Amino acid sequence: MKFKTRKISSALKTKGFKEEETHHTYFWFYYNGLRTHIKTRISHGDGEYGDGLLSAMKKQLYLNSMNDLENLIECPMSQEDYIEQLLDKNQL
Numbered sequence: 001m002k003f004k005t006r007k008i009s010s011a012l013k014t015k016g017f018k019e020e021e022t023h024h025t026y027f028w029f030y031y032n033g034l035r036t037h038i039k040t041r042i043s044h045g046d047g048e049y050g051d052g053l054l055s056a057m058k059k060q061l062y063l064n065s066m067n068d069l070e071n072l073i074e075c076p077m078s079q080e081d082y083i084e085q086l087l088d089k090n091q092l
Contacts, residue, residue, distance in 0.1 A: 001050075001051060001054060001066065001070060002048050002049065002050050002051075003048065003049050003054065003073050004047065004048055005042050005043075005047060005048065005049060007073060008042060008049060008057075008073055009025070009027070009042060011072060011073045011074075011075060012027045012040070013027075014075065014079065015029075015072060015077075015079045015082050016029055016030050016031065016079050016082070016083075017029050017030070017040075018030055018035075024041045024042065024043050025041060025042045025043075026039055026040070026041045027039060027040050027041070027042070029061075029086075031083065031086075031092050036091075036092065037091075038060070038061065038062065038086070038091060039060065040057050040060040040061055051066075054066065054069060057069065062085070062086055062089055062091050063085065064085070068085070
C-alpha cells in the first residue's frame, strides 16, 4: 500500500488534525478545541509513504489495522468514526 503525502495530509486535516511546521510537518489531533497527545508527522522529503512508514503512522494514530489507516486516508472513515475508536481505546 502506498499513499502520496499530499493525500495523507488532506485526510488528516478533515479528521480534526492541525498542521504544525518544524523541520517536519507534524499533525496534532484536536478534540473539543483542545490539542491531544495524538500526533503523527510527515517528512518534507518523502513524496510517497509505503508500508513501513504507514505502519508507524497507524500506531501513532491508535488505529487497529492497516485497513483502518487506509479507510482514514481514503475517507470512508469519518471524523466521528475515528473519535469513536479513540474513545474505545481510552485515548480521549
